[in-house]
Amino acid sequence: xxxxxxxxxxxxxxxxxxxxxxxxxxxxxxxxxxxxxxxxxxxxxxxxxxxxxxxxxxxxxxxxxxxxxxxxxxxxxxxxxxxxxxxxxxxxxxxxxxxxxxxxxxxxxxxxxxxxxxxxxxxxxxxxxxxxxxxxxxxxxxxxxxxxxxxxxxxxxxxxxxxxxxxxxxxxxxxxxxxxxxxxxxxxxxxxxxxxxxxxxxxxxxxxxxxxxxxxxxxxxxxxxxxxxxxxxxxxxxxxxxxxxxxxxxxxxxxxxxxxxxxxxxxxxxxxxxxxxxxxxxxxxxxxxxxxxxxxxxxxxxxxxxxxxxxxxxxxxxxxxxxxxxxxxxxxxxxxxxxxxxxxxxxxxxxxxxxxxxxxxxxxxxxxxxxxxxxxxxxxxxxxxxxxxxxxxxxxxxxxxxxxxxxxxxxxxxxxxxxxxxxxxxxxxxxxxxxxxxxxxx
Ligand SMILES: Cc1cc2nc3c(=O)[nH]c(=O)nc-3n(C[C@H](O)[C@H](O)[C@H](O)COP(=O)(O)OP(=O)(O)OC[C@H]3O[C@@H](n4cnc5c(N)ncnc54)[C@H](O)[C@@H]3O)c2cc1C
Numbered sequence: 001x002x003x004x005x006x007x008x009x010x011x012x013x014x015x016x017x018x019x020x021x022x023x024x025x026x027x028x029x030x031x032x033x034x035x036x037x038x039x040x041x042x043x044x045x046x047x048x049x050x051x052x053x054x055x056x057x058x059x060x061x062x063x064x065x066x067x068x069x070x071x072x073x074x075x076x077x078x079x080x081x082x083x084x085x086x087x088x089x090x091x092x093x094x095x096x097x098x099x100x101x102x103x104x105x106x107x108x109x110x111x112x113x114x115x116x117x118x119x120x121x122x123x124x125x126x127x128x129x130x131x132x133x134x135x136x137x138x139x140x141x142x143x144x145x146x147x148x149x150x151x152x153x154x155x156x157x158x159x160x161x162x163x164x165x166x167x168x169x170x171x172x173x174x175x176x177x178x179x180x181x182x183x184x185x186x187x188x189x190x191x192x193x194x195x196x197x198x199x200x201x202x203x204x205x206x207x208x209x210x211x212x213x214x215x216x217x218x219x220x221x222x223x224x225x226x227x228x229x230x231x232x233x234x235x236x237x238x239x240x241x242x243x244x245x246x247x248x249x250x251x252x253x254x255x256x257x258x259x260x261x262x263x264x265x266x267x268x269x270x271x272x273x274x275x276x277x278x279x280x281x282x283x284x285x286x287x288x289x290x291x292x293x294x295x296x297x298x299x300x301x302x303x304x305x306x307x308x309x310x311x312x313x314x315x316x317x318x319x320x321x322x323x324x325x326x327x328x329x330x331x332x333x334x335x336x337x338x339x340x341x342x343x344x345x346x347x348x349x350x351x352x353x354x355x356x357x358x359x360x361x362x363x364x365x366x367x368x369x370x371x372x373x374x375x376x377x378x379x380x381x382x383x384x385x386x387x388x389x390x391x392x393x394x395x396x397x398x399x400x401x402x403x404x405x406x407x408x409x410x411x412x413x414x415x416x417x418x419x420x421x422x423x424x425x426x427x428x429x430x431x432x433x434x435x436x437x438x439x440x441x442x
Contacts, residue, residue: 002334003240003365005057006166007050011178017206018044018178020413021198022213023185023221026056027399028377028391029213030169031406032413037175039414044205045169045177046198048184049331052165054215056399058367060238060270061161061260062251063400064101065126066153067117071424072376072397073124078404078419080155086403090174092167095160095263099250104136104143104150106255114151128153142247142355145254158251158260161399168403184327185214186319187224188388195387199321201328209413211389212382216370217313217327218392219282224319227384228431230286231393232371233314234275234301237341239364241266245355257348266362269345275369276338277301280314289373289433313368335366371395372430379408380427389413390427 020036022029025047033045047053063083065076083096105111111130118128129152131139136147173179180202189197189204197206212218219231243265251260256274259267277283277294294301311317311329319325342364350357372378372393382388391409398405404419411418428434 001337001363001365002053002332003057003238003363004162005050005052006163008166008170008179010181014180014183014200014202015042015044015178015205018042019207020209020211021046021185021205021207022211023198024213024215024217025051025165025169025179025181026054026213026215027165027168027402028215028394028405028409029211030165030172031402032211032213032391032409033172033177033406034168034175035407035410036413037172037177039410039416041414043172043177044180044207045172046180046183046185046200048182048327050181051169051179052161053332055367055369056165057161058238058365059161059399060251060258060268061095061158061399062101062156063096063159064153064156064251066101066103066128066151066156067114068397069376070120070124072401073121073126074420075401075404075408077124077126078407079401080157082403082407083157083159087167090167090171092163092170094164094167096157096164097159097250098155098157099261100152100154101156101158101251101253102139102150102152102248103253104131104140104147106145106148108148110255111149118151140247140252142245143352144354145352156250159399160263164399182331184325185221186325186327187221187321190225190385193386195385201325209387209389211391211409211413213391213409215392216333216368218370218390220313220317220326223316225385227382229378229390229392230289230373230430232283232286232290233278233280233368234371234396235278235335236270236275236367236369237337237364238268238270238367239337239342239345239361240268241359242362244359247353247355254348254352257345257352259349269349271341271345274300274341275302276304278314278368279303279305280312281316282314286373293371293373293375333368335368337364337366369396374429377405377425378427378430379405379412379422379425381412382427
């Protein structure tokens with residue numbers, strides 16, 4: 001089942017040419033299209049399904065700097081600045097509210113890790129507050145658990161995944177971009193070793209630059225053009241409840257369960273850090289690169305053979321540009337939710353907050369999180385193929401950092417001074433393994 005999502009209109013006519021074609025209208029692609037259009041560039045934004053239909057509407061809605069991999073923190077900080085003004089700038093509500101985020105725990109190891117992170121993050125002017133047991137209790141009124149402590153990041157917030165992606169895409173259109181849904185990019189148009197456009201299922205668009213922002217499908221697109229891009233999908237389950245008493249106005253992470261207050265008065269609930277790693281042909285190709293991450297997170301991952309194996313983004317399907325591509329065969333990647341995780345989430349909520357016992361599930365869904373070996377995205381020119389840029393691999397963090405990631409991609413394409421140092425996000429590290437450190441906190 002898909003989560004709620006605000007529908008938006010498509011533009012009727014496919015342009016013959018654009019300055020930039022953006023493949024994929026999730027957070028990465030829509031934010032880049034918006035930033036590019038603001039620079040005055042003519043943009044065509046394509047999605048094989050609908051704007052925001054995959055991860056971007058399926059996420060928890062946390063917009064956080066807290067616990068970021070430090071290489072990603074500058075991008076997260078810029079994003080939080082942009083989120084603060086975005087709804088007003090767009091004239092459309094993204095649902096962003098600077099409510100702060102709270103993490104509480106009963107586990108000494110969590111607290112030690114959070115204290116260490118908070119110290120290191122001071123170098124980035126990030127001032128989260130470590131909570132004593134008494135402070136954690138005071139920040140979670142109604143909870144019956146005696147927390148060991150926690151951490152509070154007041155400058156973080158939450159937004160509504162059902163609204164934000166479509167609002168940003170509409171913002172791009174207000175600035176002159178065209179939006180084409182149910183319009184898969186079958187592949188790149190390449191001439192004399194350079195990208196000169198995109199072949200879509202509805203025709204060709206000439207362009208001087210193409211941004212590949214296809215989420216979990218980006219590696220498949222790259223494979224079609226003999227380009228390497230290590231990506232692995234982790235299937236995750238979320239659900240939201242009917243309206244319920246307010247126990248937090250932002251996001252609250254507890255051991256095994258996280259909740260985020262919604263504009264409709266319910267909670268979006270997720271099982272922290274847990275997921276199903278789908279065994280897939282693509283997974284085998286990149287197994288060596290992902291082995292360190294897998295070892296680190298093994299206790300939280302279950303292995304399974306999912307749809308990806310046969311016809312999803314991680315299959316090794318081949319196609320030609322004049323025939324139906326795998327992107328058209330699966331307009332929306334909609335993995336089934338895991339009923340056991342939903343039961344576990346409801347049970348944890350009831351134990352931690354008696355006032356939330358017996359809540360009804362309003363909707364549940366699955367989502368495939370696309371990850372990179374080092375847990376941070378690739379936002380970069382693709383050096384082996386001039387004219388091609390990529391923004392993908394957000395590893396479960398791309399909603400919150402989407403606005404600045406979009407700005408960075410746009411800066412790189414336009415040749416403008418980048419919003420943050422782009423070095424950590426370079427594509428080359430994916431192919432030569434340079435600086436592929438262990439992933440930071442997830
Ligand atoms: C359960 C869950 C919880 C999460 N919680 C959070 C959170 O709280 N905070 C946070 O910051 N992040 C979170 N994330 C991660 C976040 O949702 C993603 O990192 C982010 O949405 C990725 O955006 P994207 O644009 O890269 O990918 P997507 O949103 O997946 O968009 C990619 C788009 O590309 C399209 N596409 C693919 N191939 C083609 C093609 N060939 N032609 C045309 N279109 C194509 C797809 O249809 C899709 O719409 C969560 C993710 C999940 C699944």
